Amino acid sequence: MMMHKLTRFPSGKFPQQLLTGDPIIDAYLKSLDLELAGSKKVRADTLQEVSEHLLDHKAKLEKQGQHEDSAAHQAVSSFGEVAMHGREQRRELSRSFFKKFFIMGSGFATLMFFIQGFSNEGLVSEWRVWAVMFAFNFLLFGALMSFWSTFMLAGDRSDSSWSSANKAETELKVYSGRSSKWAAIFLVIVMSALSGLFLAGLLGYGLMQNTWIGASLLLVIVGIRNALAALTAWTRYRLSPSSFYICSVWGKTEIPRSQITDIRRLPIWMSLVRISMGWQYLLCWCDDNGQKKQKVVAINDEMKHSNQLLAVLNDDVIVNKSNTPAES
Incomplete structure (x- = not known):
């Protein structure tokens, strides 16, 4: 209490x-x-x-x-009863808190572990010092950030006007909430700093100049990849009665819903290779000239209405296949 x-x-x-x-x-x-x-x-x-x-x-x-x-x-x-709804809301927030606590805490603690471990002072530190610092960074940073983003920061309101009953006449918007964007901003800053720190070390400057070349190069690549992947938080999808729009920092794509032929989730290992966050879905369609096209769509659980979007796109695939005459 x-x-x-x-x-x-x-x-x-x-x-x-x-x-x-x-x-x-x-x-x-x-x-x-x-x-x-x-x-x-x-x-x-x-x-x-x-x-x-x-x-x-x-x-x-x-x-x-x-x-x-x-x-x-x-x-x-x-x-x-109010007590029942209160328990449900507290339980939902608690699950979100512990999920963010683990992700943010472990991410920050791991980052500090690498920075400390690859520095000259870190190489001579005892394992007990490493363990204490890792636990301190994990608990303090994880608790503060997850508490703030879960209990203090209000999310975007869902669009209650959209439902399966009127999905043929209204638009469905899929986007990341404010808390997800704040977390993405933090990730961009931290990962950019990490890449810059080890890149300077590769060039012979800064604290990481004595770090192993292979380790520095790997962390530069990982930092750049994660910083760019965090930009997925600004990707928005819009589903109109006739078209599916993909809007990201890299551009905008319009796909006629009547021409969508398939959508399937890619293997999990491809999420590590491609620069985006969330599940990877391969969306296939045909243009007006009959040429087959495809695009990878990144959808994560933090996006509003993501489940409805996938359900509608799968329904479109079924309808379009049933309307396509069988080849003789």
Whole structure:
């Protein structure tokens, strides 16, 4: 419970701008807010989604002839207990916290381990010193960064207007949230610094000039590769009723959905070879001249609506294959 209160720092008060004017729904939202973890902005995102759902359900019940208070009571009752939804939100944030804690902590600790190990002082250090420094960097940096990005930084709101019921008439946008972009910025800075440090060593300058040439060259390549791969956070996909758009820092591609012939996930080892982050999917289509084209699409779990995008693209492949006449 102490950890729950700590995550609500610096303001544990209910966001007054979320009041709906309905006393029954407002009382439910205030009770739910007490069960939620995270900063005021993080909690406001969850409360906003719940508020929209309750008001929509209430409006439907009123159209069916129910009284306003009765409709509000039924909408709140059918949504479930606040304690249950609070546990679900805290559990989801906790999973995200520990995932980021391991990734960020281990990444930073490993980077510092290499820098220390390849320096002149590091070569003569005892293994106990290395172990203590690795644990310190892992725990401190991992805890601070994961806590901030999970409980303090609010993510982008999902586009609740898109659903399978109206996907034929509306657009689907797939993108990375603010927390993912902040993490990518950090990765670009750290990996660029790592490459620059060991590149200077290869040229005979700086702290790493006495490092083994092979190790320095490897770390320069790894740093550049990871810095460029982090730019995947700025890749956006847009699915319109007729076309699939790929927008990245490298350019923009438009693919007619009616011409998509296949999409399949590439082997995991190709994720290490190609400069991008996430699962690699090979998208195949034919242009207006009948020429076959293909493009690798990187999709990761941090992207909003990534699952819906894959489902729609797979549906397009099935529909297009069924509409293609069999070759005699």
